[in-house]
Amino acid sequence: MKHYLPLALILSFTFSAASAQDKKIEKKIDSVLKLMTLDEKIGQLNQYTGDRDATGPITNNPNKLKDIKDGKLGSMLNVRGAKETREVQEVAMQSRMKIPLIFGLDVIHGYRVTFPIPLAEAASWDLKAIENSARVAARETAASGVHWTFAPMVDIARDPRWGRVMEGAGEDTYLGSQISTARVKGFQGKGLGNLDAVMACAKHFAAYGAAIAGRDYNPVDMSEHTLWEVYLPPFKAAVDAGAATFMNSFNTLNGIPATGNAYLQRDILKGQWKYTGFVVSDWGSIGEMIAHGYAKDKSQAAELALNAGSDMDMESRSYLPNLAKLVADKKVSVALIDDAVRRILRKKFELGLFNDPYRFSNESRQEKELNSPQNRKDALLMAEKSMVLLKNENQVLPLAKNLKKIAVIGPLGKSEKDMQGFWSIQWQNDNLVSLYQGLKNKVGNQTELLYAKGCEIEGTSTAGFAEAVETAKQADVVIMAVGETLDMSGEAKSKANIHIPGVQEDLIKAIQATGKPVVVLLMAGRPLIFNWTADHVPAIMYTWWLGSEAGNAMTNVLYGDYNPAGKLPMTFPRDEGQIPLYYNYLSTGRPAKNDQDTRYRSAYLDIQNSPKFAFGYGLSYTTFDYSNLVLSKTEMGMNDKISVSFTLKNTGKYDGEEVAQLYLQDKFASVVRPVKELKDFQKVMLKAGESKTITFNIDKEKLSFYNQQLKWTAEPGDFKLMIGTASNNIKLEKDFTLK
CATH class of the missing domain: 3.40.50.1700 (Glycoside hydrolase family 3 C-terminal domain)
Structure with a gap:
């Protein structure tokens, strides 16, 4: 992996993107930066936890409030409630620069009203409902004086032994990317600065979901091709949706801790993707590079993390005591510190905190919003949509x-x-x-x-x-x-x-x-x-x-007042020995034709290859029929589109929803492609006996992949189109050619 874009190039990306976005804010940031001492700048990169809702090991700090008053803090997490956030913000307003704090909290699936866990919501395959779930959470969170949630988790996860699968959207890159977009939009609403919006945080950057053996905090070892093809797209979707912040991950990636990984944070995120938000470490992850054996002490950990692109230190206490000396020793440049501070100040201006530090800490608004009947009604509907009927x-x-x-x-x-x-x-x-x-x-x-x-x-x-x-x-x-x-x-x-x-x-x-x-x-x-x-x-x-x-x-x-329509966002294995098990695997030179085809094949002798329940599987109280597949043409050029239509009919006696799933296979390519890949889906409500014509469009983007040079491209050749009710239950299929 290549590291470090030139510093001038990094800063030019930041300036050009930000100046196009809001020149007035950039001028204000310049004015603030000129007034700040180096110690005050470093303070903005420091985040402490409050005394409740801890999500990691707490370092005792009896001088927490004094540090805030002295301008040694840019953010706090686990401080919530309109009254409590106002009280802490009042302390920050006693500092010399009077720079307001950002308050963050793990609002993963609801604040006062709890929604289904994210993996359950992913089973709904209902993007509007998922966005609304995040919207309700954002309204309740913002009404409680909190500006920032550490969500969505967009890690692709193919190993159910990993406990954090509950926090994400499952195993599929396409579905995960769509849900990433929906959740960012839900949290941030019409934009930062609105009193019902909170900053989203795409995490964990990157590849945390591939921890070896499904063991939390474990290393990740994978090809760059798999990284780009499978694990990075949901993060790129979050960038494109405007996610205000990113969080790096606990794991090493091919031997380099993500927290100190310049390839991820400088080259990809802030370089190629031109990201102008800021990156926060995961809890203590900067200091944990010592345990990884990557840094000898917290001073070196701070040097590696800041240079690699980690802007804010969450609870490792590495930046505050060490960065000034690292600057004096010319191991960290003031320009990179300024870049990190600029990113954090930008969000504080966008939130409107410089105009009114207490604008989110309104007790009357909090009382009105929390646990409202409408919020509980939305939670009920989301819960109904999240269940999967297996049998x-x-x-x-x-x-x-x-x-x-x-x-x-x-x-x-x-x-x-x-x-x-x-x-x-x-x-x-x-x-x-x-x-x-x-x-x-x-x-x-x-x-x-x-x-x-x-x-x-x-x-x-x-x-x-x-x-x-x-x-x-x-x-x-x-x-x-x-x-x-x-x-x-x-x-x-x-x-x-x-x-x-x-x-x-x-x-x-x-x-x-x-x-x-x-x-x-x-x-x-x-x-x-x-x-x-x-x-x-x-x-x-x-x-x-x-x-x-x-x-x-x-x-x-259970009573049929809501007809279940959920589909599995993860494969359910028969045995742990099959893990990792996922639907979009690469074929081998000796593929097994079925579960009985084991002689000199890629198969187990003691268990079937197939899952117990496949990705995309889920039943309804009614039944659906797929028929009349029509392609507008069977050959398309690079700049063309193919329109795909078919008839979906509710053949049962109950009204119900079906998730029609479109899969594609690139039959022959310069890089071996998966046996099938989800490329689109539609959730359709049909009354009993009703039929609808469903249409998908296929363009070059849906046929593209990362080639051997990691270039996003489509190659001429033959493709198989598959439409079905689950990844292992294809109802219609047809071939076409890309010229």
């Missing part, structure tokens, strides 16, 4: 309206806090709705609800099985709530075993043996393995962690 034999679902007795069985049946999921803001009186409460809200006194916990989520005790079985025998139908606790997926929650924890699947077997109709609801932050359940239970719904309105949403889907 529904004999039409067990939707439930009949006249059931006399329903048994809720399982350790998550009455859980409220687990519905919130990991990376959520903790509140008193959170009004979280459990599955049991959601059913009670729905059926009232018309249906008797029975309950048995059955077992704990972890552990080996089966002492509660007998009670659960007896409870099930009394019911017309059994709803089982099993899966993970909220703290089993997320940061530092990597797992080698991703089967359903504890004896929960044994509980499912015991209840299934009663002969009663069983519906299993799986609640988790990652794809789990549950082969016996998948093979034997008639109805299975993957509900993830759905947030504040979880129980009401699950109940609405």
Whole structure:
């Protein structure tokens, strides 16, 4: 990897892009910079945490407020609430330069009202709904005096052992890029400076989702081709959508820590992509370059990070005590410090904080916005859209309206806090709705609800099985709530075993043996393995962690008041030994034709190659038919387009939505291409019996890829077009040629 664009070129990129954007702000930044001492400039690059909502190891600092007053701080995270942010900002206004602080917070899937975890929202394949989810979170966050969220996480993740898959959009680059754009737009609304907008932060730059063995903070080792083809596009989408900030990642990339990686931050982000926002380190990641063996002490870590393009130091305490001496020793240039400060000041001006440092700290606006009925209504709809129906034999679902007795069985049946999921803001009186409460809200006194916990989520005790079985025998139908606790997926929650924890699947077997109709609801932050359940239970719904309105949403889907339409954004494996497993793999010289074709083939002897549930898979209470595929032409030039149309018909008895997915395969190219790649999709609502003509357009961009020289290009040749309801369920296909 080549490092370091010339300094003059770096600064020219910044100036040209910024001057075109807002010359007035640039003049104001120049004026402020001229008045600042070197120590005050370094202070702007320093970020401390508040005393609550900590998301990393806290370094004790009894002089925190004094540092703010002395101008040694540019930002704080984990300070929230209109009153609290105003109080801290008042301290900053006592500094010599009176430069306001930026307040940041991990608002990952909702602030006061909790939405489904990001991976669940990705399962909706509904970009407008995802954007609105971020919009609601932004309104609540901004009303609480917070200016900045450390989201969206746009890491592509192909390994469900990695706990942070719950925080992203799954395994696919195209879907991930679309969701990256939607979330940035949602957080930032009509633009920074509006009182309902917060700064987005695209993270983790870059390739964090490919941590070896799915173990958090682990190294990443990959070809540049894979980096550019798979992992960088969602970040470029965030740049194009106007993301205000980036966060670098904990991992090394091919031996270089991302925090000190000039190729990523200087050459690509600030160079080729001409990015004018600023880069914040992840929590303590600058200092962690010592543990990596890349820096000998915090002074060298500060030197490497600043020179590589990390503008703000989050909680490693490396910049503040060391940068001035590094400048004196000519190891860090004042020009690079000025560039970093300029980027941070620019956002403070754009937020309007220099005009009014307290403009977001309005208690009356906060009281009006937080947990409003409309926000909860939006959270309910998002939760309904996020569920994926995996199985529904004999039409067990939707439930009949006249059931006399329903048994809720399982350790998550009455859980409220687990519905919130990991990376959520903790509140008193959170009004979280459990599955049991959601059913009670729905059926009232018309249906008797029975309950048995059955077992704990972890552990080996089966002492509660007998009670659960007896409870099930009394019911017309059994709803089982099993899966993970909220703290089993997320940061530092990597797992080698991703089967359903504890004896929960044994509980499912015991209840299934009663002969009663069983519906299993799986609640988790990652794809789990549950082969016996998948093979034997008639109805299975993957509900993830759905947030504040979880129980009401699950109940609405169970009763058919909302027809599920979610599709999996990640592949579900049969066994951990298959991981990493993803749909858009490269073919080998000896590809297996099917799961039985194993002799001298790229295949396992002891397990099938295929996943248990494929990327893009998800059922509905209705059925859909694909027919009448028509291409406007079968040959296209480099500047042409092909119009692709087909008929989609709802052939069932329920109104419902279908996600029609367009995949392409470049059959022969100068670089081996995937067997298929998602290149477009449409989510379509159809009434029972209704048909619609669906149209996709194919242009050069959809046929382009990075060649051996990492040039984005399209090559003449033959392509296969595939349209289907999942990556492994193609309904229509046809070939065409690019001339």
